[in-house]
Amino acid sequence: MSADIVVKIGGGEGIDLEPLLSEIAEMVRSGMRIVLVHGGSHETNELSGRLGHPARFITSPSGHTSRRTDAQTLDIFCMAYCGRINKRAVESLRRSGVDAVGLSGIDGGLWTGERKKAIRSIEDGAVVIIRDDFSGRVTDVDTGLLRLLLDDGRVPVLTPPAVTIDGVAINVDADRAAAMTAGALQARELLLLSNVPGVLRDIADASSLIQHVSEAGVEAVRAAGEGRMKNKILAAEEAVSMGVERVVIGSARGAGAICAARQGAGTVFTGAAAC
Numbered sequence: 001m002s003a004d005i006v007v008k009i010g011g012g013e014g015i016d017l018e019p020l021l022s023e024i025a026e027m028v029r030s031g032m033r034i035v036l037v038h039g040g041s042h043e044t045n046e047l048s049g050r051l052g053h054p055a056r057f058i059t060s061p062s063g064h065t066s067r068r069t070d071a072q073t074l075d076i077f078c079m080a081y082c083g084r085i086n087k088r089a090v091e092s093l094r095r096s097g098v099d100a101v102g103l104s105g106i107d108g109g110l111w112t113g114e115r116k117k118a119i120r121s122i123e124d125g126a127v128v129i130i131r132d133d134f135s136g137r138v139t140d141v142d143t144g145l146l147r148l149l150l151d152d153g154r155v156p157v158l159t160p161p162a163v164t165i166d167g168v169a170i171n172v173d174a175d176r177a178a179a180m181t182a183g184a185l186q187a188r189e190l191l192l193l194s195n196v197p198g199v200l201r202d203i204a205d206a207s208s209l210i211q212h213v214s215e216a217g218v219e220a221v222r223a224a225g226e227g228r229m230k231n232k233i234l235a236a237e238e239a240v241s242m243g244v245e246r247v248v249i250g251s252a253r254g255a256g257a258i259c260a261a262r263q264g265a266g267t268v269f270t271g272a273a274a275c
Contacts, residue, residue, distance in 0.1 A: 003033045003034060003035045003146070003150060003182070003185045003187045004032045004033045004034065004187065004188060004189070005027075005032065005033075005034055005035075005187055005188065005189040005190070005191065005262075006034075006035045006036075006037060006178055006181055006182040006185070006187045006189070006190045006191070007024065007034060007035070007036050007037070007190075007191045007193065007258060008036075008037040008038070008039070008174060008175060008178035008190070008191065008192050008193065009036070009037070009038045009039065009193050009194075009252055010038075010039045010041070010174075010175075010192075010193060010194030010195065010252060011038065011039030011040035011041045011042055011043060011044070011081075011085065011174075012039070012041055012042050012194055012195040013042040013195065014195050014253065015042075015194070015195055015252045015253065016253075017038075017085075017088070017089060017092070018092060019255065019257070020193070020252060020257060020258060021089060021092045021093055021096070022096065023256065023257070023258040023259065024036060024093065024098070024155070024258065025093055025096035025097065025098045027258070028098050028155055029097070029098070033150050034155055035146060035150070035155070035156050035158065035181060035182075035185065035187070036089070036100075036155060036156070036157045036158065037158045037159065037174055037177060037178040037181060038081075038085060038086070038089060038157065038158075038159050038174070039081070039159075039160075039174040039175075040077075040080045040081040040084075040085040040159065041067070043080045043084065043085060044067075044076060044077050044080040044081065047076055047079060047080050048073065048076050051076060053072050053073065053076060055067065055068075055073070056068035056073075058119060058121040058130070058133075059121065059122050060119070060120055060121065060122070061120055061122060061127060062230075063226070063227075063230055064230050064231060064234075065227050065228055065230070065231070066119075066135060066171075066173065066231075067135070067171060068130075068133065069133050069134045069135045069170075069171040070132060070133065070134070071134065073134075073171075074134045074161065074169060074171060077160075077161065077171055078104075078161065078169070081104070081159045081160055081161070082104045082106075082159060082161075085159070086102040086104070086157060086159050087102055089102065089157050090102040090157050093155060093157070098155050099153060099154045099155065100154065100155045100156075100157050101149055101154050101155070101156055101157065102157045102159075103156060103157070103158055103159075104158070104159050104160065104161060105138065105158065105159070105160055105161055105162035105163060105172065105177065106161060106162065106163040106169055108142060108145050109142055109163060110141070110142045110145055110146070110158065110162075111138045111140075111141060111142075111158075111160075111162035111163070111172065111177055111180070111181075112138070112139060112140040112141075112142075112162065112163060112164070112165060113136045113137050113138045113139050113140075113162040113163070113164060113170055113172055114136050114137060114139055114164065115134065115135070115136040115164050115168060115170045116133060116135055116136050116137075117131070118130065118131050119131075119133050119135070134161075134168070134169065134170050134171060135170055135171040135172070136162065136164070136170040136171075136172060137172055137173070137176060138162050138172050138176065138177045138180045139180075141180050141181050141184035141185070143184050143185055146181070146185060147185075158177075158178075158181065159174070160172045160173075160174050160177060162177065173231050173235070175192050175231050175232050175234075175235035176231065176234065176235045176238060178190060178192065178235065178239075179235040179236065179238045179239035179242070179244075179247075180238070180242075182239050182242070182244045182247075183238070183239050183241075183242025183243060183244055184242070186243060186244075187244055188244070188245045188246065189244065189245065189246050189247070189248075189262070190236070190239045190244050190246070190247045190248075191247075191248050191250065191258065191261045191262070192232050192235060192236065192247065192248070192249045192250070193250055193251060193252035193257060193258070193261060194228075194232070194249075194251070194252055195251070195252060195253060196229070196251065197209055197250065197251045197265070197266060198210065198211070198248075198249050198250055198251070198265075198266035198267035199221050199224050199225060199229060199232075199233065199249055199267040200224065201220075201224050203226055209266075209267065210224060210267050211264070211266075211267060211268065212267075212268050213267065213268065213269045213270070214268075214270060218237070221233055221267065229249075232249050233249070235247075236249055236267075236269045237269070239269075240269050240270065240271055243271075245270065245271060246268065246269070246270050247268070247269040247270075248261045248262070248264070248265075248266045248267065248268050248269075249266050249267045249269075250265050250266025250267070251265070251266065
């Protein structure tokens with residue numbers, strides 16, 4: 001059997017994991033098969049500052065934003081994502097009676113990916129080529145390992161980094177990794193939850209939320225995406241193209257955030273919308 005749902009919880013500032021983990025625990029106890037993917041950007045930024053290696057970000061010519069991941073940043077990234085955040089999430093779920101297993105994409109080659117040979121970045125209005133970055137994208141998901149865990153009644157709690165075929169750790173976008181995971185597992189649903197309510201036509205106006213891609217049109221949704229939201233929209237489209245029936249970009253904040261997203265609070269993508 002495959003997962004019923006993949007839930008990706010962002011790591012931005014202001015997100016409280018505990019109520020979200022409580023919701024997941026309730027869903028698991030009700031019999032749902034869930035894979036949890038989490039980020040950790042805010043904690044990584046804070047840890048980077050404390051360790052004297054402040055976070056830096058890259059904006060591509062197309063407007064996509066990513067973390068500048070040199071070797072030292074990758075070490076700090078792993079401390080935050082694979083260490084503190086992942087293990088606290090597993091601890092919380094197990095305290096709630098859920099048999100959670102925390103894994104990074106490196107473990108068992110769960111997420112295999114390709115390292116980018118060169119990255120184009122806009123700096124002071126000019127295009128700069130970066131060749132020493134440890135970032136890339138997930139190209140393959142070990143569904144056998146995930147199904148083994150799910151079939152045994154366990155909840156995989158997954159986090160970047162991924163690993164290349166020759167064993168090099170790479171920073172990958174967690175939203176797109178979650179999308180690849182949902183597609184590979186043939187999950188019915190993918191939730192991408194963060195500190196924003198969904199795709200907004202006007203980032204300063206929460207009432208400008210685009211609720212249904214099928215009504216607004218995918219081009220309008222793409223045009224509305226700014227910064228990190230561009231990656232979430234791309235992840236949603238990738239998941240739908242792989243057969244995921246429904247993707248919701250929604251808020252991780254507030255009581256019952258997961259339930260609300262499942263009921264359509266946020267921006268909803270469906271197979272028909274992507275055609």
